[in-house]
Amino acid sequence: MTFPGPEPRAPFQGRIGLWGAPQSGKTTFLAALRVAVDQGESDWWLHGSNDASTDFLTDMTHQLITLRQFPAATLNLPPNLQWVFRGEREVRRRTRFGLTRTEREVTAIMLDLLDAPGGMYRGDSRRSNAAPSGRVQFHDDDGADAGDGRKDLSEEERLIDHLVSCDGLIYLFDPTRERSRRDSYDYFQRTVMQLAQRAAGRSRDRFLPHHLAVCITKFDHPYVYEPAHRLGYADNTTKDEGFPTVPDALAAELFSVLCASDVQNSAVLLDKGIRTSFSPDRTRYFMTSAVGFYLDPKVRRFQPAQPWNVVEETGPEGDTTRILGGVHPINVIEPLVWLATATLPRS
Numbered sequence: 181m182t183f184p185g186p187e188p189r190a191p192f193q194g195r196i197g198l199w200g201a202p203q204s205g206k207t208t209f210l211a212a213l214r215v216a217v218d219q220g221e222s223d224w225w226l227h228g229s230n231d232a233s234t235d236f237l238t239d240m241t242h243q244l245i246t247l248r249q250f251p252a253a254t255l256n257l258p259p260n261l262q263w264v265f266r267g268e269r270e271v272r273r274r275t276r277f278g279l280t281r282t283e284r285e286v287t288a289i290m291l292d293l294l295d296a297p298g299g300m301y302r303g304d305s306r307r308s309n310a311a312p313s314g315r316v317q318f319h320d321d322d323g324a325d326a327g328d329g330r331k332d333l334s335e336e337e338r339l340i341d342h343l344v345s346c347d348g349l350i351y352l353f354d355p356t357r358e359r360s361r362r363d364s365y366d367y368f369q370r371t372v373m374q375l376a377q378r379a380a381g382r383s384r385d386r387f388l389p390h391h392l393a394v395c396i397t398k399f400d401h402p403y404v405y406e407p408a409h410r411l412g413y414a415d416n417t418t419k420d421e422g423f424p425t426v427p428d429a430l431a432a433e434l435f436s437v438l439c440a441s442d443v444q445n446s447a448v449l450l451d452k453g454i455r456t457s458f459s460p461d462r463t464r465y466f467m468t469s470a471v472g473f474y475l476d477p478k479v480r481r482f483q484p485a486q487p488w489n490v491v492e493e494t495g496p497e498g499d500t501t502r503i504l505g506g507v508h509p510i511n512v513i514e515p516l517v518w519l520a521t522a523t524l525p526r527s
C-alpha cells in the first residue's frame with residue numbers, strides 16, 4: 181500500500197523591477213545577467229517568460245558576447261517583456277511538533293525591465309496611444325487599453341504602476357553620466373514621489389515598502405574605478421583573476437564618496453534621497469559592471485595597466501564604444517539573489 185506524498189509546493193514568486201535613467205546600463209545589465217548565470221557561480225538561472233522576452237535576451241546576449249557590442253538603445257521594446265530568475269533559497273519551517281527546520285525551496289522572481297524613453301522620469305507624462313516605447317506589461321498591441329480596464333494611461337503612469345507592484349527594485353546609478361548630465365536626481369526624485377503617493381500606505385514604517393538594491397554601474401570605467409582604487413576601496417584579492425571588487429560593507433560609503441565629488445550637488449541629493457525614502461534595513465549597495473574588467477587572454481589575469489574593457493572610437497558616425505575582450509560581469513547576479521532572499525517570506 182502506498183501513501184500519497186506531500187503535495188508539491190508551488191514556487192514562491194516575487195517581482196523585481198529594474199529601473200534607472202536612460203543610458204544607465206539597464207539593457208546591458210540584463211544581457212550580462214544571462215552571461216553571469218551561465219558562468220556558473222550561483223545556483224540560479226534566468227529565462228524569458230514568453231517568446232518575446234526569450235528572443236530579446238538571446239539577441240542582447242549574442243550582441244554582447246559574440247559581436248562585442250553594447251546593445252543598441254532600445255526605443256521600441258516589445259510589450260510583455262518579463263524574465264524569470266529561478267533558484268533555491270533556504271526557508272525555516274515549523275514542524276507539526278513545534279520545532280523549526282530549514283528547508284530548501286524553489287523560488288521564482290519575475291524580473292521586469294522598466295525602460296523609460298528619455299524624459300519620462302522627469303515628468304514628460306504624455307498620454308500616448310502609440311506603441312509603447314518602454315517595457316509595458318499590460319499594454320495591448322494598439323496601446324488603447326491598459327488591460328485592466330483603464331484606458332488612456334500615460335506611459336509614466338504605467339511605469340509607476342509597475343514599480344508600485346514590485347517587492348524589490350534594482351536602481352542603476354551611472355556615475356559617468358552624472359559627470360556630464362547631472363540628472364540622476366531628477367529621474368530618481370520624481371519617480372520616488374509618485375511611488376510614495378501610491379505605495380507608502382502599505383509600508384510598516386516611515387519608508388517606502390520596497391527593498392532597494394542600488395547598483396553603481398560601470399565600475400570598470402576609469403571615472404569609477406580610478407577613485408575606488410586610489411581611495412583604497414578596491415580589493416584585488418577576492419577573485420582568481422585578480423579582478424577588483426569592493427566589499428558590500430564598503431559599497432554604500434564609496435557611493436556617498438562618488439556622489440560627494442559632484443560639485444553641482446545633484447548626486448549628493450540623490451544619495452540623501454535614497455536614504456530618506458528607503459529603509460536602511462532594506463537597502464544595499466553594489467559596485468557593478470556588466471562587462472567587467474579587461475582580462476589579458478594570454479596570462480588570464482587582470483592587468484592594472486589596462487583595467488578598462490571598453491574602447492571608445494570616433495568615426496564618421498560619431499563616437500562609438502566597443503567591448504575589448506571577454507565579458508566578466510561583476511555584482512550582476514548578487515543584487516537579484518539578495519532581493520530574492522530578502523523580499524520573500526522566510527517561513
Ligand SMILES: Nc1nc2c(ncn2[C@@H]2O[C@H](COP(=O)(O)OP(=O)(O)O)[C@@H](O)[C@H]2O)c(=O)[nH]1
Binds near residue numbers: 206398400469
Ligand atoms: N564601461 C561600461 N560601459 C557600460 C556598461 N554597461 C553599459 N555601458 C555603456 O552605457 C551605454 C548605455 O547602456 P544601456 O544598457 O543601453 O543603458 P539603458 O539605456 O539604461 O538600457 C552603453 O551603450 C555602453 O556604452 C558597463 O558595464 N561598463
Ligand SMILES: [Mg+2]
Binds near residue numbers: 207295
Ligand atoms: Mg535600454
